[in-house]
Amino acid sequence: MFERFLSSETKYLRTSEIRDLLKLTEGKNVISLAGGLPDPQTFPxxxxxxxxxxxxxxxxxxxxxxxxxxxxxxxxxxxxxxxxxxxxxxxxxxxxxxxxxxxxxxxxxxxxxxxxxxxxxxxxxxxxxxxxxxxxxxxxxxxxxxxxxxxxxxxxxxxxxxxxxxxxxxxxxxxxxxxxxxxxxxxxxxxxxxxxxxxxxxxxxxxxxxxxxxxxxxxxxxxxxxxxxxxxxxxxxxxxxxxxxxxxxxxxxxxxxxxxxxxxxxxxxxxxxxxxxxxxxxxxxxxxGVIQNNLPKIRRIYKEKRDIMLEAIETYFPKGSRWTRPVGGMFIFAWLPEKIDTSKMLEKALQRGVAYVPGASFYADYSGRNTMRLNFSFPKKEELTEGIRRLAETIKQELST
Amino acid sequence: MFERFLSSETKYLRTSEIRDLLKLTEGKNVISLAGGLPDPQTFPxxxxxxxxxxxxxxxxxxxxxxxxxxxxxxxxxxxxxxxxxxxxxxxxxxxxxxxxxxxxxxxxxxxxxxxxxxxxxxxxxxxxxxxxxxxxxxxxxxxxxxxxxxxxxxxxxxxxxxxxxxxxxxxxxxxxxxxxxxxxxxxxxxxxxxxxxxxxxxxxxxxxxxxxxxxxxxxxxxxxxxxxxxxxxxxxxxxxxxxxxxxxxxxxxxxxxxxxxxxxxxxxxxxxxxxxxxxxxxxxxxxxGVIQNNLPKIRRIYKEKRDIMLEAIETYFPKGSRWTRPVGGMFIFAWLPEKIDTSKMLEKALQRGVAYVPGASFYADYSGRNTMRLNFSFPKKEELTEGIRRLAETIKQELST
Structure with a gap:
């Protein structure tokens, strides 16, 4: 309606895929590995x-x-x-x-x-x-x-x-x-x-x-x-x-x-x-000293969650995939077999009840189409394993078609 | 040192005269009518x-x-x-x-x-x-x-x-x-x-x-x-x-x-x-209801301060000046005799212990050189009268030279 009033810069704006995803999964029975939120347990x-x-x-x-x-x-x-x-x-x-x-x-x-x-x-x-x-x-x-x-x-x-x-x-x-x-x-x-x-x-x-x-x-x-x-x-x-x-x-x-x-x-x-x-x-x-005193707890929580996610990935992910083993932070990044387009696969993953961020969003040239970002800081421990299981099923299904 | 790395937009930035003034008067024995701060008394x-x-x-x-x-x-x-x-x-x-x-x-x-x-x-x-x-x-x-x-x-x-x-x-x-x-x-x-x-x-x-x-x-x-x-x-x-x-x-x-x-x-x-x-x-x-219940108090405080500032202006300002009589807000604006350049006069005002904002800053074309903005919301009541008195002296001095 008011398109004619917008500046030329405005049309270069892109919505954040992460945020749109967050909206998509809100209130639904979807385990989101797509977010980037800290675990509220870490708030002092x-x-x-x-x-x-x-x-x-x-x-x-x-x-x-x-x-x-x-x-x-x-x-x-x-x-x-x-x-x-x-x-x-x-x-x-x-x-x-x-x-x-x-x-x-x-x-x-x-x-x-x-x-x-x-x-x-x-x-x-x-x-x-x-x-x-x-x-x-x-x-x-x-x-x-x-x-x-x-x-x-x-x-x-x-x-x-x-x-x-x-x-x-x-x-x-x-x-x-x-x-x-x-x-x-x-x-x-x-x-x-x-x-x-x-x-x-x-x-x-x-x-x-x-x-x-x-x-x-x-x-x-x-x-x-x-x-x-x-x-x-x-x-x-x-x-x-x-x-x-x-x-x-x-x-x-x-x-x-x-x-x-x-x-x-x-x-x-x-x-x-x-x-x-x-x-x-x-x-x-x-x-x-609240910050310094709280750091060991945050690190402990995130290390434990990373371990759970890594173990689940090792257990469930199909051959031909590789992933990072982070020593810190909140994310694991995975490279799937070349056949997979994670952007296209997302809808099927959501149907199986799991969300992630397609990796292409993180490349300046939108390449990396077989990659994905997985967040381990926010989901509950049991969700991490179940989420990865659902995701692995989706990938295997995709590979078999 | 790093000038060569700045974007072309950067050079269009102007510092806010108000903020620079606030810095100038900080901690000194200057009554500042230059600010735009609410009276902290109004904070619930x-x-x-x-x-x-x-x-x-x-x-x-x-x-x-x-x-x-x-x-x-x-x-x-x-x-x-x-x-x-x-x-x-x-x-x-x-x-x-x-x-x-x-x-x-x-x-x-x-x-x-x-x-x-x-x-x-x-x-x-x-x-x-x-x-x-x-x-x-x-x-x-x-x-x-x-x-x-x-x-x-x-x-x-x-x-x-x-x-x-x-x-x-x-x-x-x-x-x-x-x-x-x-x-x-x-x-x-x-x-x-x-x-x-x-x-x-x-x-x-x-x-x-x-x-x-x-x-x-x-x-x-x-x-x-x-x-x-x-x-x-x-x-x-x-x-x-x-x-x-x-x-x-x-x-x-x-x-x-x-x-x-x-x-x-x-x-x-x-x-x-x-x-x-x-x-x-x-x-x-x-x-x-904190907002609605607090409004009468804010209005009472600001009306009282406006009245004090208006009375001081009427008492002390020289002939040939005019000013607004605001029914709300935090500012009075004054037009002084054409001879006065309020930007140039500012230094003398600061020497007499009072600050204001030269009006030219508020004009897209930097005109309005004989105008000034006076804030009544933040200064204490006794400062309002004394500040206007010092300011009027500065103006009269300026007119006589």
Whole structure:
């Protein structure tokens, strides 16, 4: 009806397949392995209740009032500390910016940095909502294959060279080095250093999404690439959605002050500032050790769930499939026999009572049609096994036709 | 240092003069009439404490979890009721969209609707942060003079005709009909109907910002333009920042479902959804009557402060000045003798210990150099009188040189 009033950008918007799926399965007898929700068991509800009461008793004038665009000063100081616990050093408050979830950090920085046609390196597969946020800027995606060990850096360097030789410099790489969404892969420390060296050599920025850096439940979590960054070339973002509660919508950025200043200007237009109440709650959660004390529990719950899902996959999945064995995060990624188109198969899976995300959504070029993302953080334990069983049946049925 | 990596849009960003000023005066012995903050006395702190406790007891799984992009369903239903209390009828949940403050509604809708060069009608003066959000889209502004009674509709219709005659149709008008920021003017019901008729006649959209609709403290608050809209031509936005607490960052939109769907797609990129906890708190505040019961107190406080500021202005301001006499909201706008440039005078005012916002910021073409915006909602009563006294001295000094 009002089509004639829409801007040209609007038509580049794509709905998130994940969210549409969530809607589809809502209230039905479908086990959803499609979501990306944390287990609500991991929310420190009582601690948040106590903190909120204290915040509204002690700081109500500030916690209910407007605040500065980059975030509440005392909270930014705590975020320096939290970032340091991930191995990032040499930063202070001026390098921190608070956002409405890390999604807003992605959105704003892609807008601040990217023009139509700019060359951007992305992992294939990579985070869907990041791809969509980038797509609205219409960049030129250069996809780098993700192996079980993370992005293939030989392929990456070759593609960067090719692109630069053609006179189109690479501007940026968006990368999730730890417990990648959707692949579940984690880059080695060596690869992280090498990726940074390549970025320095060919002069592009690294935009590092560390959403799952605190959620490594097997072995040590490698330091983020930002920890090795000496010149401010790496822009780092992380989130409270997985370590405290997504409903607060809190993310943060660690970056060179130049980028922080640009974000401040940008965010004044978008929403003025991130909710003060959320910021005070998270600030106190850091100060009181709620975050650090809660991490072992989150890791235990997710490791247990990953084990259950992995065991079910090993038991039920047909030959010719392979899948990642994540050491952290919330997702397993599977490559099925080439014959399978997971987008086409989805309807049949839903009929059998199980949902997943078709992998094509996570590829900039919509390839990866035989892949799928499976979430183990949200479903109940018994649902994980039953969901995988139903899914395996669907796959076997599909293979036999 | 990283200038070469910035997108072309980035250079169109302007810092908000208001926010820079706030920084300038922070912690100093300056009475700031420059802000736009609500009086923290108006926050129903105890009620919010009780509500938050109950929300975290009863709905923690939902209030701390991710939720749907357009907003929590039950909250959207309450927003239908709240909007109806402003006279808007014939709407349901599907016409409601929840945003991170009404600023995000402005930002998203300008992006959804405007292309570079599009003709947009704005009041002169109008809300600075709306102008800045529009500026990043580089539209063609058509300014309409605001008189003491609101925008001059004869001038408006003439300019629309001219523009259309030149083959450049007007696409949109952004308008704040009630207790306008910065002018403090309120359009009559007659003028609202006439503006809508003009929009229908010349086929443009009206984007109505009703931030102060609940804050009319003298006489009745006229129904918003949206209340007369039969075809979905009016997009309406309002905020909880002035009727509950800005720190929650909550705004909402009432619009034709077509626009709501576009907002959903857009917001998935920006920040996935508005904080769930904030939404549950505001939902309960509506349900328990906290909002409606608190309005008389807010109106009483602001009316008293307006009276004090008006009396001080009448006492101290030099001849040749005029100012609005707002029936609601938080601002008085003043036109000083033509000789005065309020941007240039600001430094001297700060030296005398008073801050205001130079009016030029509120004009799309940066005209109105002899005007200023004065905030009466936030300063303490004794500061209002003393602030105006210092300001009047500055003006008189400026006139005498």
């Amino acid at each position: 509800v009582e601690e948040i209740k106590k903190i909120t009461e204290d915040v509204l008793t002690n700081y109500s004038d500030k916690a209910l009032q407007y605040t500065a665009t980059p975030g509440i000063s005392e909270f930014r100081k705590e975020l320096v500390n939290l970032s340091k616990s991930r191995g990032i050093s040499g930063i202070d408050e001026k390098n921190i910016f608070v956002t409405v979830g890390s999604q807003e950090a992605l959105y704003m920085l892609f807008n601040i940095l990217l023009d139509t046609g700019d060359n951007v390196l992305v992992e294939a597969p990579t985070y869907l909502a990041a791809l969509n946020a980038m797509r609205s800027r219409r960049p030129n995606f250069i996809s780098v294959t993700v192996t079980e060990k993370g992005p293939d850096l030989n392929e990456l360097e070759r593609k960067v060279k090719e692109s630069n030789a053609n006179g189109k410099k690479v501007k940026l790489m968006y990368v999730i080095p730890t417990a990648q969404n959707p692949a579940g892969t984690t880059m080695s420390t060596e690869d992280r250093k090498r990726l940074l060296e390549i970025a320095v050599k060919y002069d592009f920025l690294i935009f590092e999404d560390d959403a799952y850096g605190f959620l490594v439940f097997e072995g040590e979590s490698p330091p983020p690439i930002k920890a090795f960054d000496k010149e401010g070339r790496v822009i780092y973002t992380s989130t409270f959605s997985k370590i405290l509660a997504p409903g607060l919508r809190l993310g943060w950025v660690v970056a060179h002050e130049d980028f922080i200043k640009e974000m401040e200007l940008y965010k004044q237009n978008v929403d003025l500032h991130t909710p003060s109440l959320s910021q005070y709650i998270a600030m106190e959660a850091i100060r009181r | 702190v105890e009620e919010i404490k009780k509500i938050t406790e109950d929300v975290l007891t009863n709905y923690s799984d939902k209030a701390l979890q991710y939720t749907a992009t357009p907003g929590i369903s039950e909250f959207r239903k309450e927003l239908v009721n709240l909007s109806k209390s402003r006279g808007i009828s014939g709407i349901d949940e599907k016409n409601i969209f929840v945003t991170v403050g009404s600023q995000e509604a402005l930002y998203m809708l300008f992006n959804i609707l405007l292309d570079t060069g599009d003709n947009v009608l704005v009041e002169a003066p109008t809300y600075l942060a709306a102008l800045n959000a529009m500026r990043s889209r580089r539209p063609n502004f058509i300014s309409v003079t605001v008189t003491e009674k609101g925008p001059d509709l004869n001038e408006l219709e003439r300019k629309v005709k001219e523009s259309n005659a030149n083959g450049k149709k007007v696409k949109l008008m952004y308008v704040i009909p009630t207790a306008q920021n910065p002018a403090g003017t309120t359009m009559s019901t007659e003028d609202r109907k006439r503006l809508l008729e003009i929009a229908v006649k010349y086929d443009f959209l009206i984007f109505e910002d009703d931030a102060y609709g609940f804050l009319v403290f003298e006489g009745e608050s006229p129904p918003p333009i949206k209340a007369f809209d039969k075809e979905g031509r009016v997009i309406y936005t309002s905020t909880f920042s002035k009727i509950l607490a800005p720190g929650l960052r909550l705004g909402w939109v009432v619009a034709h479902e077509d626009f709501i769907k576009e907002m959903e797609l857009y917001k998935q990129n920006v920040d996935l959804h508005t904080p769930s906890l904030s939404q549950y708190i505001a939902m309960e505040a509506i349900r328990r």
